[in-house]
Amino acid sequence: MKKTALITGACINTGVAIVEKFASEGWDVVFTGRSIEKVQEAENDYRAKFPEVQILGYALDSLIDERTVNEKAVDDVFNDLDSKGIFIDTLICNAADQGLNMKVFENPLTDFQRVLNTNVTWNLCLSEHAAARMKEQGGGNIIFVNSNTAYRAIPDRVAYIASKGGQLGMMRALAMDLGQYNIRVNAILPGMIKTDRWDKNPDFYAKVPSRYTPIGDVAVGADIADAAWYFAAHARNTTGAELVVDGGNTIQLYPIIPEE
Numbered sequence: 001m002k003k004t005a006l007i008t009g010a011c012i013n014t015g016v017a018i019v020e021k022f023a024s025e026g027w028d029v030v031f032t033g034r035s036i037e038k039v040q041e042a043e044n045d046y047r048a049k050f051p052e053v054q055i056l057g058y059a060l061d062s063l064i065d066e067r068t069v070n071e072k073a074v075d076d077v078f079n080d081l082d083s084k085g086i087f088i089d090t091l092i093c094n095a096a097d098q099g100l101n102m103k104v105f106e107n108p109l110t111d112f113q114r115v116l117n118t119n120v121t122w123n124l125c126l127s128e129h130a131a132a133r134m135k136e137q138g139g140g141n142i143i144f145v146n147s148n149t150a151y152r153a154i155p156d157r158v159a160y161i162a163s164k165g166g167q168l169g170m171m172r173a174l175a176m177d178l179g180q181y182n183i184r185v186n187a188i189l190p191g192m193i194k195t196d197r198w199d200k201n202p203d204f205y206a207k208v209p210s211r212y213t214p215i216g217d218v219a220v221g222a223d224i225a226d227a228a229w230y231f232a233a234h235a236r237n238t239t240g241a242e243l244v245v246d247g248g249n250t251i252q253l254y255p256i257i258p259e260e
């Protein structure tokens with residue numbers, strides 16, 4: 001039977017690569033973005049590129065305000081999927097608040113709450129909605145696109161790094177609680193990924209220390225999509241696992257930066 005993946009944050013960058021991987025493997029795809037215009041544009045592009053699979057986009061913002069996750073919006077999406085007879089076999093929580101430039105002593109607590117709410121609480125909300133249906137259907141998969149910063153800190157990202165650490169703990173707790181329903185829960189830990197930000201800010205990315213990996217390169221979206229595909233399609237006996245996709249970045253004590 002045809003399977004369906006739900007991929008969050010999939011109008012740009014890594015999310016697009018994940019959609020394209022699953023659609024090219026013949027899965028139907030449901031995806032989200034925050035703006036209805038971008039979602040419609042991406043939906044048209046995906047449908048043109050993958051005419052043989054069903055593609056459905058939803059505009060979904062995690063929050064009502066910094067302190068409040070929009071549970072009703074998640075509920076509405078899953079109820080709409082139910083009404084269309086669409087069952088999500090695999091949920092891929094890719095969307096994230098990057099929580100850039102957070103200065104200790106400067107940013108208000110609501111900035112921290114905003115990032116935690118999106119990256120942890122909203123993803124729990126999505127996971128619970130998906131898992132309730134997976135339980136009824138005999139199983140499924142939940143995959144978090146996490147980060148190697150859950151283990152190794154970088155400057156001025158306290159909320160993001162705390163959120164990714166929290167997300168990993170949540171991943172293990174969900175794997176523990178949902179295994180009995182044949183629901184596997186796993187995480188991908190990317191290092192740096194080439195996104196449109198590389199094109200917009202080439203000077204910064206030319207020198208960023210994270211790009212110096214033992215492999216000599218950083219990931220592209222397709223590398224993360226392959227890892228998601230592994231968990232969804234192949235890893236029958238794997239749950240609560242972390243798959244690091246960072247060119248070896250995390251194993252280094254420090255990056256080896258070649259002299260100019």
Ligand SMILES: NC(=O)c1ccc[n+]([C@@H]2O[C@H](COP(=O)([O-])OP(=O)(O)OC[C@H]3O[C@@H](n4cnc5c(N)ncnc54)[C@H](OP(=O)(O)O)[C@@H]3O)[C@@H](O)[C@H]2O)c1
Pocket residue numbers: 008009010011012013014015033034035038060061062063093094095096097098118145146147148189190191192193194195
């Ligand atoms: N890029 C990297 O170097 C890197 C490294 C390690 C881990 N990761 C992880 O990999 C994943 C993808 O990264 P990326 O760089 O491709 O992401 P990105 O370019 O920053 O895109 C993030 C996506 O999340 C959505 N999003 C952001 N805030 C949201 C909110 N409040 N509610 C709902 N959706 C929201 C965005 O929606 P809109 O399209 O509406 O803006 C966008 O689609 C993330 O989980 C990230 O933490 C990335």
